Amino acid sequence: MKLLLAEDTNDLNRVLTVAFQHEGYDVDSCLDGEDALKHALMVGYDVIVMDIMMPKMDGIQVLKNLRSKNIITPVLLLTAKSEIDDRVDGLDAGADDYLTKPFAMKELLARVRAMTRRKADYSKEQMKFGDLILDGETFELKSVNSIRLSVKEFEVLQALILNSDHYIDGEYLLSHVWDNDTEANVQTVSLYIEYLKRKLDAVSSGVKVDESPMGYMLRC
């Protein structure tokens, strides 16, 4: 599971990185808000842990920016101050949880585990990409025409929309859509990509699935 950590205090950053890696997360760590935003826009993360007070761009700005771009990755904010306003602003900006410093490492790890478990609940909304509207409630895919997707087709397209600014590969889809189901393999993924390509065409959408050695990406 991919985790993005943004914490400007060098020592704490190092301790947290090691702790998350020890728990089995694939960690990218940043020391300021700008770098964190750049990473979050480029890579599809499963969870983001972010300090509020950071140089260049604060955590709340990063968060608002991500949410405005439809990136719904769960975010936990670390707050130095125990001020209520700070926490309220963070939650209103789209944070899923917060933790006040100083905190117990055990609690942080437990909260991150809880957030990643909840991930499935984020898909109920309507998503838009190019001329497409994808309904998370009914699995209806709409452009000029409309069609109903199967659960897996929906999840593959959702992953592609949520990661629309970079390629995602078969491995990513196998772990995120098929939950590493042993009966699924790269052939399964490419068949579902093929279904999606044709269904995008069937709704007369201009959106295409681009295939490269780096994986798959949507194009308007």
Next chain:
Amino acid sequence: MSEIINSIYGSHLPELECAMQFLVNEINVLRNKVKEEVGDDPIEHLNYRIKSEQSMREKCRRKGLPETEDTALRIIHDAIGIRVVCAFLNDVYIIREHLVNLSNCKVVEEKDYIKHAKANGYRSYHLVLLVDDNIYVEIQLRTISQDTWAALEHQIHYKKVKTENDALIISELKRCADELASTDISMQTIRDMIRKT
């Protein structure tokens, strides 16, 4: 004898028969060619008819047109109707391709309600051909699932009894149409995968 004299089609029934038979033969020739080439019959079933005297007159009245030979043969284009129900989506387009390229036929109207489904979910490929610059023929091409959907929709449509469930029924039929369309594409993709290996 008097029946022929009174017919809304005048003395043109044999020409209608002939044009219809010509297209049915063309479709069957193509069908056998595809069967030989790939082993599968692209057509599930093929229906054709000349609109009955009574239906044609009713249609004229409904449209406020005079019940004349000219209306039946020149203004209304479905005196002859052919419906081709195909197994797979691609088959629809293979047959369409053959029909629009026939040298003695002119395409008068062409509507792809598969790529651009009607608001209620109706999907079908519509063609009107003019055979030998003389006889109009309406051809509907669709898949089995599109045909199944149309059959049910037709039933409901013709009940004409309004109930409080109408909105629900309409939106549910639309959902079914979109699910069937999705399945049609998946089945086509699977068949292509089987043929490739």
